[in-house]
Amino acid sequence: MTFRAVTHGFEVSAEPTYCRERSQPEDNRHFWTYTITIRNGGGEPAQLVARHWDIVDERGQRQVVDGPGVVGEQPVLAPGESFRYTSGVPLTTPSGMMRGHYRMRGSGGREFDIAIPAFSLDSPNMNRRAN
DSSP states (O other): OOEEEEETTEEEEEEEEEOGGGOBGGGTBEEEEEEEEEEEOSSSOEEEEEEEEEEEETTOOEEEEEEESBTTBOOEEOTTOEEEEEEEEEESSSEEEEEEEEEEEOGGGOEEEEEEEEEEEEOTTGGGSOO
16 A cells, blocks of 8 residues: 655655564564655755654554664755655554654755655554454
8 A cells, every 4th residue: 555645746655565574473573664755746956854753553652763864865856856765664563653754955955844644554463463
């Protein structure tokens, strides 16, 4: 499933995937990869300078992740250009949610945030949990 958000002419899409080979449900270890595509549909170039993530597991435990760029990069996107990357997230529960924003720097140094759509992290093991 793909989740999308558009802010200031930038479209951000997220595609989460449960990663069976890196998960151990019997030990409460679940891992997802997510692929993000950022497309500049606006009229000026902008650089992705920072990220902010809110990650919440099914028990309501929250992790906040802030940092420069994404996957070690701070890409500059001209109008019409896209940047795509894949990263991952572990949880101790079989489901959760992620959402956040990117801090962008446009022409003249003006900074603004673009939304990362909220997306669910759903394990195929959710229905097999003991009651």
